[in-house]
Amino acid sequence: MDGNIQVTEKKQVVLSLVQPTGTPTLGNYLGAFKNWAKMAEDYDCLFGAADLHSITVRTEPKVLKSRIIEIYAILLSLGLNPEKNIIFVQSQVPQHSQLGWILNCYTQFGEAARMTQFKDKSKKYAENVNVGLFSYPTLMAADILLYQADFVPVGEDQKQHLELARDIATRMNNLYGNLFTVPAPFIGKAGAKVMSLQEPTKKMSKTDPNTKSFISMLDTPDVILKKIKSAVTDSEGKVYYSEEKPGISNLMSIYSACTGLSYEEIEKEFDGKGYGDFKAAVAEAVIEELRPFRAEFDRIINDKAYILSSMEKGAERAEKRARRTLDKVMKKIGFVSYR
Ligand code: TRP
Numbered sequence: 001m002d003g004n005i006q007v008t009e010k011k012q013v014v015l016s017l018v019q020p021t022g023t024p025t026l027g028n029y030l031g032a033f034k035n036w037a038k039m040a041e042d043y044d045c046l047f048g049a050a051d052l053h054s055i056t057v058r059t060e061p062k063v064l065k066s067r068i069i070e071i072y073a074i075l076l077s078l079g080l081n082p083e084k085n086i087i088f089v090q091s092q093v094p095q096h097s098q099l100g101w102i103l104n105c106y107t108q109f110g111e112a113a114r115m116t117q118f119k120d121k122s123k124k125y126a127e128n129v130n131v132g133l134f135s136y137p138t139l140m141a142a143d144i145l146l147y148q149a150d151f152v153p154v155g156e157d158q159k160q161h162l163e164l165a166r167d168i169a170t171r172m173n174n175l176y177g178n179l180f181t182v183p184a185p186f187i188g189k190a191g192a193k194v195m196s197l198q199e200p201t202k203k204m205s206k207t208d209p210n211t212k213s214f215i216s217m218l219d220t221p222d223v224i225l226k227k228i229k230s231a232v233t234d235s236e237g238k239v240y241y242s243e244e245k246p247g248i249s250n251l252m253s254i255y256s257a258c259t260g261l262s263y264e265e266i267e268k269e270f271d272g273k274g275y276g277d278f279k280a281a282v283a284e285a286v287i288e289e290l291r292p293f294r295a296e297f298d299r300i301i302n303d304k305a306y307i308l309s310s311m312e313k314g315a316e317r318a319e320k321r322a323r324r325t326l327d328k329v330m331k332k333i334g335f336v337s338y339r
Contacts, residue, residue: 014043014186015149017050017090017140020067021057024074026215026286027194027204029293030257032153033217037079039153039186045085046147046318047075052090052097052139056132057125073307074217077296086321088314090143095322099142100135102329103168106175107138111167115160141165144183146322151186159185176332180325192257197231200246218297221287228283239270239278248275251282258285 016032018024024033039045049071054064068089075087090096112118115137122129137160144152144165154162162185169180194204198213208214215227233247241249241263252266261269270278300306331337 011042011044012150013046013147013181014039014151014153015046015048015144015147015183016153017048017053017143018071018075019050019054020064020071021054022067022206023070023216023218025194025204025206025217026254026290027192028206029217029290030192030194030254031155033074033078034257040080040085043151045080046088046149047080047085048088048090048143048314048318049075050090050140050143052100053136056121056130056136058128069304069307070301072311073297073301076300076307076310077293079292079296082310082314086314086317087310088318089311092311092315093318093322095146095319095326096139096142099146099322099326099329100139102333103138103141103145104135106168106172107135107141107164111164112137115164117157117161137161137164138168141168145169145180146325147318148181148321148325149183150181152183153186172329176329179329179332192253194254194257195246195250197227197247197250200232200250215286217290217293224287224290225280225283228279228286231279233275237274239273239275240267248278251278255282255285258282258289 016036018028036045036047049068051064051068054067059067072087072089076082080087112134118134118136121133125133140158140161141164144162145168152158152162152165162183166182166184169182172179173182196202196204196208196213197215198208198210204214206214206216212227212230215224219227228251231247231251233251234245236245239248239252241252243249252263255261255266256263270281327337
């Protein structure tokens, strides 16, 4: 064989989109974002703002706009290399809507109606159960399949949607030959699962009406300290990990994720000390953990020109890949191209 031929191994594709529905929390950071820069070293990664998904809930136009810019700036501030990874806004790549429609026609009403998130959301937003809410998972499937993603890092609440994307991909592959990579959930190092500071048996959520229950990624050090100091604990006064102590255990898991210390080491460190000392240390660790991200974000959010030019680059690169898949799908289905 010709020794000059270079075989470059193709990296596997990982894709994840985040909805611009409010500032992400410390839970989103420790559970996902913190690992993305590391993940991006080993995979061909695409990250995006799922702004089309977020209009299933009515939002003031000004608010939507500032949230899209904020989430995009957050993605740019995670230490990812925007030259190597594609960081894009979903609505700026028209193929998402186009493939989304096509996938609607290959998804049964009953399949979409079974989605537990649709059932939950139609109860929660009973005054606006729109068709977009119903077809949300087919748009998500389009997001994934357009880029031939091998892996999608998903939380528990998105597993069923990924399962549907797999079913649709398999179904269309059987009908038309190999159109799509069938995506699998990304099994990486499990990120920390962060619970509410006020009800530590519930997941920390950015939409919790009690703002003391979550730490936003953009909270100032003062606010972080205040929120951790008022976190719900118990009356025992001893720092150790136990299911019976969800408040303290949650703070321990946060502290461990930020410092790399094991639970044993943490128990040792706070042996004989009270919750006051422990909470101060947790707050300090969280503030330090978010500091580099925060510095980068503050710089980027004030540089609108950089944000817009990054969006343009991201959209162009994403579209180039998305178009390849969409063209193939349309051709196989029987649409006519004049090219
Ligand atoms: N539905 C996801 C969520 O709410 C966001 C999302 C949209 C997504 N498209 C995606 C996640 C594609 C992974 C892949 O969290």
